[in-house]
Amino acid sequence: MTNQRGVFLKEIRAISWVNDGLTLIDQTKLPHQEINIEIETVDQLVDAISTLAVRGAPALGAAGAWGIVVAMRQGAKENWSAEKLNAEFLRIRNARPTAVNLAWGVDKVLPVVSSGVEAVLAAANKIAAEDEAGNRAMGKLGADWIEKKVANRPIRALTHCNTGSLATTTWGTALGVIREINSRGILKHVFADETRPLLQGGRLTAWELSQDGIEHFVIADGAATSIIARGEVDVALIGADRVAANGDTANKIGSFAVALACKYAGIPFVVVAPESTVDISTPSGKEIEIEFRSEDEILSLNGQRISPKQSKGLNPAFDVTPAELISALVTEKGVYEISNGIIPGSRAVLI
Numbered sequence: 001m002t003n004q005r006g007v008f009l010k011e012i013r014a015i016s017w018v019n020d021g022l023t024l025i026d027q028t029k030l031p032h033q034e035i036n037i038e039i040e041t042v043d044q045l046v047d048a049i050s051t052l053a054v055r056g057a058p059a060l061g062a063a064g065a066w067g068i069v070v071a072m073r074q075g076a077k078e079n080w081s082a083e084k085l086n087a088e089f090l091r092i093r094n095a096r097p098t099a100v101n102l103a104w105g106v107d108k109v110l111p112v113v114s115s116g117v118e119a120v121l122a123a124a125n126k127i128a129a130e131d132e133a134g135n136r137a138m139g140k141l142g143a144d145w146i147e148k149k150v151a152n153r154p155i156r157a158l159t160h161c162n163t164g165s166l167a168t169t170t171w172g173t174a175l176g177v178i179r180e181i182n183s184r185g186i187l188k189h190v191f192a193d194e195t196r197p198l199l200q201g202g203r204l205t206a207w208e209l210s211q212d213g214i215e216h217f218v219i220a221d222g223a224a225t226s227i228i229a230r231g232e233v234d235v236a237l238i239g240a241d242r243v244a245a246n247g248d249t250a251n252k253i254g255s256f257a258v259a260l261a262c263k264y265a266g267i268p269f270v271v272v273a274p275e276s277t278v279d280i281s282t283p284s285g286k287e288i289e290i291e292f293r294s295e296d297e298i299l300s301l302n303g304q305r306i307s308p309k310q311s312k313g314l315n316p317a318f319d320v321t322p323a324e325l326i327s328a329l330v331t332e333k334g335v336y337e338i339s340n341g342i343i344p345g346s347r348a349v350l351i
């Protein structure tokens with residue numbers, strides 16, 4: 001694959017089933033080292049999910065589904081009881097709480113466990129293939145919507161966290177739309193919020209944009225508001241970890257602030273996420289469980305303590321943007337302009 005400048009684009013697969021095994025790119029090492037991890041045990045997978053070696057809601061969906069294969073194979077080798085196997089399934093399902101896709105991926109394949117490991121593998125492979133197709137569809141739908149709504153050309157886009165190939169099975173959600181806009185020749189540049197504390201924007205989004213030859217500026221999270229308010233951004237695009245039935249959207253901490261700034265500036269704030277991220281069993285954002293991570297991620301940088309010994313840290317990894325601040329939700333099925341929530345039956349808002 002080449003981009004519009006004829007630059008060869010390496011297809012990035014954050015998570016894949018190759019040589020009959022599960023392989024991840026270790027995202028904790030990017031952008032400086034490109035290292036793969038082969039996952040053979042549930043412990044390795046749960047560790048990779050908890051440390052964010054694999055991360056991003058759709059990638060976690062695939063990790064959950066393929067994780068059941070890993071558990072079944074380990075269970076067969078080590079002669080696990082049915083109780084132990086189920087407990088290990090649950091351990092994978094609960095490795096992170098906010099992104100609904102992880103539990104969704106596990107739940108999707110559990111019904112075929114009784115048909116054997118090959119059937120589960122086939123179901124997991126299908127989830128990955130559908131994720132890729134869904135990403136490509138969202139890219140086009142989102143770019144069409146933005147072309148219609150954003151008068152200023154070329155487009156200056158802002159994004160938060162990482163929603164590209166690294167966060168999915170390949171291509172990306174919000175970053176997939178940005179890539180599509182770029183391939184249409186109407187992208188000026190991208191502002192990538194660095195995304196404290198784990199720097200998914202400064203490390204991962206910047207790495208993906210660099211691979212694509214897309215001009216971008218990494219900005220401190222705190223800079224986004226004033227850059228948007230100064231009129232330097234035409235549209236902000238984010239992914240999602242869970243979209244509640246009323247459209248409230250959990251995403252990486254700092255997303256809410258971007259949405260407020262967009263409202264202030266009168267520019268669209270767009271959420272791009274597959275239908276698997278829409279959790280209609282969660283009525284509103286109030287019911288979404290927010291993951292709180294270790295205070296060390298806040299108090300230290302590169303393993304070096306930066307705050308005084310007396311300081312405590314508080315580290316919510318996600319926030320919830322109220323639906324009223326979201327201009328549109330792009331899924332692989334279409335674009336919802338959220339006004340009445342996205343409960344099935346309110347599908348009239350699909351445009």
Ligand code: MRU
Nearest residue numbers: 055056057161163167239240252
């Ligand atoms: O903690 P992370 O890196 O898993 O958080 C990821 C995000 O918040 C992404 O924006 C979200 O999962 C959407 S990925 C397409």
